[in-house]
Amino acid sequence: MREALRVEPGTLLADIDPRSTPAFDGDKELAAEIMAGVDEELADLQERLYADGRDGDGRSVLLVIQGMDTSGKGGIIRHVIGAVDPQGVELTAFKAPTAAEKRKPFLWRIRQALPKPGYIGVFDRSQYEDVLIVRVHNLVPPSTWSRRYGQINTFEKSVQSKGTTLIKVMLRISSEEQKARLQERLDRPDKHWKYNPGDVDERELWPAYEEAYQAVVDKTSTDDAPWYVVPADRKWYARLAVQQLLLETLRDLDPQWPSATYDVDVEKERLAAT
Amino acid sequence: MREALRVEPGTLLADIDPRSTPAFDGDKELAAEIMAGVDEELADLQERLYADGRDGDGRSVLLVIQGMDTSGKGGIIRHVIGAVDPQGVELTAFKAPTAAEKRKPFLWRIRQALPKPGYIGVFDRSQYEDVLIVRVHNLVPPSTWSRRYGQINTFEKSVQSKGTTLIKVMLRISSEEQKARLQERLDRPDKHWKYNPGDVDERELWPAYEEAYQAVVDKTSTDDAPWYVVPADRKWYARLAVQQLLLETLRDLDPQWPSATYDVDVEKERLAAT
Numbered sequence: 001m002r003e004a005l006r007v008e009p010g011t012l013l014a015d016i017d018p019r020s021t022p023a024f025d026g027d028k029e030l031a032a033e034i035m036a037g038v039d040e041e042l043a044d045l046q047e048r049l050y051a052d053g054r055d056g057d058g059r060s061v062l063l064v065i066q067g068m069d070t071s072g073k074g075g076i077i078r079h080v081i082g083a084v085d086p087q088g089v090e091l092t093a094f095k096a097p098t099a100a101e102k103r104k105p106f107l108w109r110i111r112q113a114l115p116k117p118g119y120i121g122v123f124d125r126s127q128y129e130d131v132l133i134v135r136v137h138n139l140v141p142p143s144t145w146s147r148r149y150g151q152i153n154t155f156e157k158s159v160q161s162k163g164t165t166l167i168k169v170m171l172r173i174s175s176e177e178q179k180a181r182l183q184e185r186l187d188r189p190d191k192h193w194k195y196n197p198g199d200v201d202e203r204e205l206w207p208a209y210e211e212a213y214q215a216v217v218d219k220t221s222t223d224d225a226p227w228y229v230v231p232a233d234r235k236w237y238a239r240l241a242v243q244q245l246l247l248e249t250l251r252d253l254d255p256q257w258p259s260a261t262y263d264v265d266v267e268k269e270r271l272a273a274t
Numbered sequence: 275m276r277e278a279l280r281v282e283p284g285t286l287l288a289d290i291d292p293r294s295t296p297a298f299d300g301d302k303e304l305a306a307e308i309m310a311g312v313d314e315e316l317a318d319l320q321e322r323l324y325a326d327g328r329d330g331d332g333r334s335v336l337l338v339i340q341g342m343d344t345s346g347k348g349g350i351i352r353h354v355i356g357a358v359d360p361q362g363v364e365l366t367a368f369k370a371p372t373a374a375e376k377r378k379p380f381l382w383r384i385r386q387a388l389p390k391p392g393y394i395g396v397f398d399r400s401q402y403e404d405v406l407i408v409r410v411h412n413l414v415p416p417s418t419w420s421r422r423y424g425q426i427n428t429f430e431k432s433v434q435s436k437g438t439t440l441i442k443v444m445l446r447i448s449s450e451e452q453k454a455r456l457q458e459r460l461d462r463p464d465k466h467w468k469y470n471p472g473d474v475d476e477r478e479l480w481p482a483y484e485e486a487y488q489a490v491v492d493k494t495s496t497d498d499a500p501w502y503v504v505p506a507d508r509k510w511y512a513r514l515a516v517q518q519l520l521l522e523t524l525r526d527l528d529p530q531w532p533s534a535t536y537d538v539d540v541e542k543e544r545l546a547a548t
Contacts, residue, residue: 051467078359085352086360087367087398124361179548186542192534193325200544260466268460270474274453 001244005228007221013214018174018233024240031240039083042247046120048255050088053118059163059253060115063246064123066132066216067171068209069199070181071232072239073124076171080243081122090115093124106130106148107155115164120246127152128216135215136208149219156225165253166225167245170213171232175206275518279502281495287488292448292507298514305514313357316521320394322529324362327392333437333527334389337520338397340406340490341445342483343473344455345506346513347398350445354517355396364389367398380404380422381429389438394520401426402490409489410482423493430499439527440499441519444487445506449480 004023024031052058063081065073081089092113101109107127115121131152135145156166173181182203185195202209221227228245232238278297298305326332337355339347355363366387375383381401389395405426409419430440447455456477459469476483495501502519506512 054467074361077361082356082358082360086356086363086365087348087351089360091360093361179545182545183542186538186545189533190531192538193328193532195534195536195541197536197541197544200541200548203545203548257464258467259463260469262469262471264460264466267469267471267474268457270471271453271456271460271477274474274477 001241002228002248005230005241005245007217007227007229011217011221011229013172013210013217013229016172016229016231018172018177018231020231021234021237022231022241024237028234028236031236035079035083035240035243038243038247042084042243042250045247045250045253045255046084046088048257049120049250049253050085050118052255052258053116054258056117057163058117059165059255060117060119060121061165061167061246061249061253062115062121062123062159063242064126064128064166064168065171065242066126066128066169067232068173068178069202070178070185071171071173072235073171075235076239076242077122077124079239080246081120083243084120088119089122090119091122091124094126094129107151110155114159117163121164127155128220131216132209132212135212136205149215152220153222153225156220156222160224165249167249168221168225168227169242169245170217170227170229171238172229173232175203177233178203275515276502276522279504279515279519281491281501281503285491285495285503287446287484287491287503290446290503290505292446292451292505294505295508295511296505296515298511302508302510305510309353309357309514309517312517312521316358316517316524319521319524319527319529320358320362322531323394323524323527324359324392326529326532327390328532330391331437332391333439333529334391334393334395335439335441335520335523335527336389336395336397336433337516338400338402338440338442339445339516340400340402340443340487341506342447342452343476344452344459345445345447346509347445349509350513350516351396351398353513354520355394357517358394362393363396364393365396365398368400368403381425384429388433391437395438401429402494405490406483406486409486410479423489426494427496427499430494430496434498439523441523442495442499442501443516443519444491444501444503445512446503447506449477451507452477 001023049059049061053060065076067073077091081091094109097109110127113121113123131145131148134140160166182195182199185191217227217229230238230241275297323333323335327334339350341347351365355365368383371383384401387395387397405419405422408414434440456469456473459465491501491503504512504515
């Protein structure tokens with residue numbers, strides 16, 4: 001899945017069809033079957049990662065999820081991350097920065113939320129908001145946001161060098177699909193709380209966001225921390241794709257059960273004596 | 275389930291059989307079936323609670339889990355809390371306090387971890403460690419820990435008055451079952467990391483812990499925040515029981531979808547125009 005979704009130099013987002021299903025030619029039912037079929041392997045890999053991190057210097061994984069409103073970030077977290085032991089997950093949803101956060105460098109709150117050794121960190125939005133909404137709305141001068149791409153690359157390189165593997169996922173939906181999803185939120189009283197009048201204002205800035213997302217891909221997809229663009233008009237595909245990206249990453253890490261730091265035979269005798 | 279497990283004045287822990295299955299006369303398979311059967315209701319209730327808390331003044335739930343080593347706290351979190359959307363859960367595992375935490379009042383770190391409105395907070399160990407391990411090991415003078423029961427009651431009353439419903443679960447295993455579970459950790463290389471030589475030292479203090487747990491029940495089971503003692507020698511029963519306690523609590527809260535804070539018809543027109 002990683003090879004099919006990884007951004008290559010020159011990749012144009014406009015060329016990626018949000019309804020496509022790269023590296024998968026099955027349907028919704030098959031996708032669900034595949035996902036359920038690897039739940040156990042994923043749980044095993046996650047527990048090994050966690051066990052290996054218990055001494056405080058193990059590795060970790062950080063899944064960064066970016067995408068327009070209604071692109072399905074929440075559903076992916078519920079369905080993909082929800083299948084993993086919550087004790088091994090550190091989830092952070094980044095909202096508009098607070099007054100206190102605004103006084104710090106933009107990466108400050110990101111650093112606070114980095115996963116501890118052994119954990120799978122999940123960012124629902126991330127440092128990239130600082131070159132997306134911030135750029136589109138001119139919340140800081142262009143000279144400030146234009147420096148941030150390089151700052152993010154440096155930061156991510158440092159994060160990776162300390163043992164955290166990044167998986168950067170960009171969900172791609174079409175403008176029509178977003179309209180349908182917002183319509184559903186307005187049509188269903190149990191979804192009214194998910195709708196915000198600001199969503200339509202943001203929607204009117206769609207071309208500016210497309211440009212800002214393209215700049216992110218152009219400037220921050222590095223060898224160490226590439227972007228994976230996941231077509232997301234079909235929710236079931238996006239969930240499968242993100243699960244597979246996580247699975248492939250954990251398989252590569254191949255975490256092993258740590259060996260005992262005590263004498264097993266001695267402890268067996270001690271326990272038997274109780 | 276709450277009525278069967280709630281501690282009444284004069285309840286003696288020694289009278290509660292860790293292998294019993296109060297308010298349930300089925301087997302492991304039936305328990306699993308019941309649990310799977312209410313997953314959807316639980317997910318719906320949790321989402322309503324979350325939605326209702328979005329305006330910042332909604333209610334929340336706090337599940338406190340206490341129990342001896344190997345009593346199954348982790349398994350309950352994995353199986354019961356793992357079935358809930360991770361976006362609505364705030365999980366905190368309390369370890370031995372850090373040097374910085376030790377300089378603060380013992381409830382300080384507990385306050386930091388209280389669930390936000392709309393969330394289900396889960397405490398893996400809690401403020402009760404400060405009258406359990408601390409009492410058994412004389413980590414503070416008796417005059418200090420003996421005051422803490424009253425301080426905890428006052429604290430919990432204040433927490434409840436701000437809209438957080440407490441569910442305090444005490445897992446009860448037998449000494450024989452603990453021995454078998456520790457033995458398994460020593461027998462299986464993939465479980466070695468879960469074993470700590472200190473576990474046997476603690477085990478030798480079993481009677482002192484029993485006394486300390488009884489004091490917790492005697493002094494901190496209040497009308498507002500009663501203890502539920504869950505027999506835990508059968509893992510499948512303990513998981514079912516905790517799930518049902520959570521479910522019954524959420525049903526009582528009966529959270530409703532919040533009504534729209536905007537004009538739905540106006541928004542439909544605005545969206546249609548995009």
